[in-house]
Amino acid sequence: EGPLLVVQDLQKHFPVRGGLLGRTQAKVQAVDGVSFEVSKGETLGIVGESGCGKSTTAKLLIGLTEKDKGDIVFDGQSLGPDLSLKDLRKSVQMVFQDSYATLNPRLTILDSVAFGAKVLGLEDPAGLASKMMDRVGLDPDRFAHRYPHELSGGQRQRVNIARALAMSPRLVVLDEAVSALDKSVEAQVLNLLNDLRAEFGLTYIFISHDLNVVRYISDRILVMYLGEVVEVAPVDSIWAAQAHPYTRSLFSAMPSMDPDNRTKVPPLTGDPPNPINPPSGCRFHTRCRFASEVCKARAPKLAGLSENAAHLVACHLHDPASGHPDAGQGLPS
Ligand code: SF4
Ligand code: MG
Numbered sequence: 001e002g003p004l005l006v007v008q009d010l011q012k013h014f015p016v017r018g019g020l021l022g023r024t025q026a027k028v029q030a031v032d033g034v035s036f037e038v039s040k041g042e043t044l045g046i047v048g049e050s051g052c053g054k055s056t057t058a059k060l061l062i063g064l065t066e067k068d069k070g071d072i073v074f075d076g077q078s079l080g081p082d083l084s085l086k087d088l089r090k091s092v093q094m095v096f097q098d099s100y101a102t103l104n105p106r107l108t109i110l111d112s113v114a115f116g117a118k119v120l121g122l123e124d125p126a127g128l129a130s131k132m133m134d135r136v137g138l139d140p141d142r143f144a145h146r147y148p149h150e151l152s153g154g155q156r157q158r159v160n161i162a163r164a165l166a167m168s169p170r171l172v173v174l175d176e177a178v179s180a181l182d183k184s185v186e187a188q189v190l191n192l193l194n195d196l197r198a199e200f201g202l203t204y205i206f207i208s209h210d211l212n213v214v215r216y217i218s219d220r221i222l223v224m225y226l227g228e229v230v231e232v233a234p235v236d237s238i239w240a241a242q243a244h245p246y247t248r249s250l251f252s253a254m255p256s257m258d259p260d261n262r263t264k265v266p267p268l269t270g271d272p273p274n275p276i277n278p279p280s281g282c283r284f285h286t287r288c289r290f291a292s293e294v295c296k297a298r299a300p301k302l303a304g305l306s307e308n309a310a311h312l313v314a315c316h317l318h319d320p321a322s323g324h325p326d327a328g329q330g331l332p333s
Contacts, residue, residue: 058205233308
């Protein structure tokens with residue numbers, strides 16, 4: 001059985017105006033050659049600093065943003081030749097962070113949840129909505145006729161989840177879906193998402209800046225830097241040992257990390273470089289303490305570690321043939 005989603009060399013460059021009188025046409029390389037797969041039933045977490053391209057990647061997947069290049073293959077069908085955007089959208093739903101702004105303030109909760117199902121022409125959208133409300137922990141008798149402003153943030157996010165699931169998606173893309181919630185509510189919603197995944201056989205892409213949240217919910221973690229994938233690995237593997245210098249810095253900056261561990265890795269300094277004019281070769285070389293000449297000259301390719309083929313990294317330190325002075329030795333501890 002093949003993967004549910006295959007993303008191949010996805011690219012999106014946004015034109016921006018710059019220079020004197022705004023006459024210069026430049027491009028922000030928001031997503032630049034991103035490839036990954038998601039298996040059926042798995043949760044893939046996507047992490048990285050703000051502006052790394054994780055949200056743009058999500059929007060490309062559901063056609064909210066049009067790609068410049070690359071292939072999106074859903075359940076063996078290629079978007080474009082085999083599969084229309086309209087059909088893809090029946091199978092892929094998205095849940096965003098701002099639960100209030102994403103709900104129509106003039107629709108009751110029941111109508112909000114039923115809306116997408118109605119648009120898709122599903123049978124008995126109101127009955128479906130009522131069932132889904134119940135399933136996400138919102139008693140339809142109490143909540144059906146209320147309005148979004150009468151609900152708490154956690155309740156509104158349950159509405160958004162119910163609305164997405166009422167359309168019977170197979171893949172749900174969650175972009176900072178719990179980031180606006182209090183810690184206790186966040187845990188409840190994460191547990192709910194885990195239960196729903198199992199019950200409905202869903203597959204998730206879970207985007208967050210919060211590594212602890214991503215660890216809790218994901219099977220694998222994908223790390224992006226400046227529009228590119230730098231590391232993808234099973235959660236346990238990446239938690240035990242980050243293979244990319246950027247990932248290690250990201251993890252070591254986590255507030256809950258063991259303080260003994262944290263002191264060993266110097267924190268990342270400086271902002272990410274300008275995505276309009278990203279560094280040559282490895283885009284991380286301007287912030288990497290292991291950078292050598294080859295890093296400026298050539299971009300490393302994503303490849304499996306010799307000791308664990310499921311753990312992919314794009315760094316010359318791990319490639320014996322890269323020409324880096326420490327090639328093949330991996331990331332020094
Ligand atoms: Fe650092 Fe070079 Fe590896 Fe890039 S390829 S992360 S610059 S060592
Ligand atoms: Mg974002």
